Structures are given as structure tokens and as C-alpha cells.
Amino acid sequence: MTPINKLVAFILLLLWYAPLEIAHANDNQLLSQAELNELLKEYKLSGVSVAVIDDFNVVYSATAGEKVFGSGDSINQSTAFSTASISKPVTALLAAMLEEQGKLSLDDSVAKYLTRWTLQKEQFPNPEEITFRRLLSHTAGTTQSGFADFYKGDAVPTAIDSLNGVNVPRYDSPISLAFKPGESWSYSGGGYVIVQIALEDLTGKTLPELAEEMLFKPLNMVNTTMYQPDSPLFLQNVASVHHDDLSVIQSGYPICPQIAPSGMWSNALDMATLIIEMQRALNGDDTKVISQAVARNTTQIETLDVVGGWGLGWMRLEAKGNLEWFSHGGSNTGTGGQIMGTMRDGRGIAIFGNGGNPARIPVIETVIATVVEKLDWKKSLPVVKQQIPLKLLNDFEGKYLAGFGETIEISKQNNQLFYQGRLLLWSHIESGELVYLADGEFGVEGYPNRLSLETVSGKKRLKVSRKGSDKVSYFESAPQ
Incomplete structure (x- = not known):
């Protein structure tokens, strides 16, 4: 290699591993510092970290x-936050990457992989049904939805203690099954602890x-850790957690022995780096560590039941702007x-x-x-x-049961259909128009799935489907 070529290669290497560069959008285009400060004041939130991606680049970042x-100790671009359940898609990525390396399926x-803890027959009569895929998509039927935080000075249980229901608030018995694996969906942080072990x-390795x-x-996510x-x-450089009254909770730094479901700390810019890596992989572009196969595997919809869309780690239920997203939220105390x-x-x-949540x-x-x-x-x-065919409008009218206990009523008004009731488990939207597609x-609007009508044994039900996925779910007719 010539000296010139060596220099070019060295420069390219530096660029590849350089920290994420930010092509800042004009503050007036998104949110100014004054607007962010006003939001914090209005809702009584101690601090915030934001990053926005457009065309595979960070175009805006801000803290307040x-x-x-x-x-007086300000949050800056390097300040990390306890990310809570956003740990889950990271755990799923690690599992999928290890599969790609041939170390697991x-x-x-x-x-097959557990040595320090086992699936006891009493709680798991058919352990062969408890797969990584089901645990990572919350379809394994496992209990223990979430966990309390611990702080300096507390008697912190181990992850195995947690699975055994020992020294963990909220649970006094071992993790078990709420339903037959693969037959429904139920959010389970405990399932992720099994994956962790x-x-x-x-x-x-830990x-x-x-x-x-x-x-x-x-x-180069230098402000992210699972320690x-x-x-x-x-x-x-970390942000303390706060009560709703803006007082700091104990030491300010929650300790989560259940690391896989809720133990990561990070900030907006580092998470933007991860999102862009995922997006480039999905797009078939060059990436550093996440392959297209891993990105597709983890974002592929595993179920539409109950929640409206879930992959491996990633939520597939967002539809902001009528766009298709992979996402995850996090909420520790x-x-x-x-x-x-x-x-x-x-x-x-x-x-x-x-x-807190209200802020x-x-x-x-x-x-x-x-x-x-x-x-x-x-x-x-x-x-x-x-x-819209009049018969279709008439047939659609009625009440239906969503998989999370909500009753949805569909009614006809002026040759249009409208719904009342939540279509998604965690949605705040409770009414709207059903728009005819074909x-x-x-x-x-803002709902990722499509609704159609089926009749089975003389009883109608709504079929829930997603373009590009073979998964379906149903809203059954409500009892009259």
C-alpha cells in the first residue's frame, strides 16, 4: 500500500470510529432552548435529553x-439516564447477534443453556416451549411483569433471587406461567431475566x-452502560431520579439486578447512534456491528395479539405520522x-x-x-x-372485545364508520374514524394495523392484520 493510500485508509478508519456528528437543525425549526425550558417548568420535570434523526443523520440534539x-448542575450531551425497559431491545439484539455467531438458536x-438456574417442572411443565424467541417477544407466558428499584444501602437481590421470588418486592413466589407458551402476549420482565441468565x-460473561x-x-456509545x-x-455523569414533587429518590441512582429488562443507562445521542445503526442495517447499508439479518430478525413482528404488534425486544405498535416504527419506551420510578x-x-x-410519569x-x-x-x-x-359498500358499513357496526379487556364500539354515521374505545393497549386515543383502504x-390515523370483518360460525369478528406480516389477531364480538 502506498503512503497516500495508507493515509486515506487511516482517515477513513478515524471517521468510521469517530463520535456521532450532529448536523444541527435550526433551533427555530424544532424546539428552542427556551421552549424546552418552558416544557420542564410547565410539567415540573427536572431535566431532558433529546436527539432527532432525519435521513439517517442526527439533525437536532438538545438538553435542558x-x-x-x-x-445548578446542568444536564449536558453526555449525561446518562436510567433507561428502564429500553434495556430490552438491547438484550434482544445481543441474543440475535449470538445466534448469528452460531452460539445459540x-x-x-x-x-439448553441454563446452568445456574433451571426451569422447574412445577412452574414449567414443558420447558422445551420456553424459547428465546418467545421470551424476547413476551409470548412465553411468563409472569413477573416488572420490578421495584433498589438503592445504595438496600439488600439488593441477585437476578436468580429475583427469578425465585426471593427478596423482591411485588413477588413472593418463583416466576411461572400465566398461559400456555405461544398462545397469547403478556409483558414479562421476568422472562428477560431468564434470558439474562x-x-x-x-x-x-456478565x-x-x-x-x-x-x-x-x-x-462508540461511551455514555451507555449496563453496569x-x-x-x-x-x-x-448521570441524572438522578426524582419523585413527582421534584425531590430526589433516595440516593438518586436506582440499582437494577434485573439488568436485561431494565438495567441500562444511556442518553439521547447514544440511543440515536443505535437507532441509526439499526436503520442502516435494515436499509442494507454498511454497518459496524448489526447485520441486516439481525435487524430484520429483531424487528420482525412476532405477534399482534393483545398489544397490537411486537418483535424481539422492539415494540412494533407505534404509528406516529402513519409511519412504521420500531421503538421502545422505558419507565422506572x-x-x-x-x-x-x-x-x-x-x-x-x-x-x-x-x-415521574405525570411530568x-x-x-x-x-x-x-x-x-x-x-x-x-x-x-x-x-x-x-x-x-364504501352499504352492506359492509352495516355489517361492521357493533361491539367488539379487544384482547386487553377494552370494548370497542363501531357505528355508522353519514356513510362512514367511527370507533369508540382504545384500539391499542397503551393508547390514549379513544375514538376516531375508520378510513376505507380497499x-x-x-x-x-395513528394506528399501525388494518381492520377487516370475518364471520365464523355465524358470528362476526374483526380481523387485525399488518401489511407485510403474516401475523393476525382478532377482536371478537362482544356478548349482547
């Missing part, structure tokens, strides 16, 4: 507020070590955030805040809505401009 409310029973037993080695270091506050390897990236075109948002959630929702509107991301539904299918 304080690590400890009233301290996602369709294997985790029992299996990955550690398989590799001989989950924080695996995450550091396989994702965080290669992607906990009681570890000497924990980060130094006094902290949390949201990360989301479009499946195409490289758009995304990462946002974190250190405050944090409206700030997050306001920022996301502002970004989607100001960057003109919203797409129109593919409406068919034709008269071939008997209807769509809804």
Missing part, C-alpha cells in the same frame, strides 16, 4: 434542566460485559424515555427525562408531536376514493 433539581429452549451461562463488547464499544451504580465501572426509528427512510427520535410523559409526547409536525413526517393513509380493509 438539571441532574438534581435545584442544584432463538428457537431453542433456554433450558442463559446468555451469561452460555458465554461465561450481560454488562457482553453489551460493552458487542455493542457499546464498537458503536449498575454499585459497580466501579458505572458512569460518572422517577425516570424513563422513548426511542423510536422508522423502518424506512432513516427518521427517529430519542428522548429521556428524570422525573415526563407529557414532555415526551409534546416533543415527539412537535418533531413529526415540524419535519413534515406525517404521511396520509392510502385512502381509496370510492363509495378490499374490505379499514385503517385508522
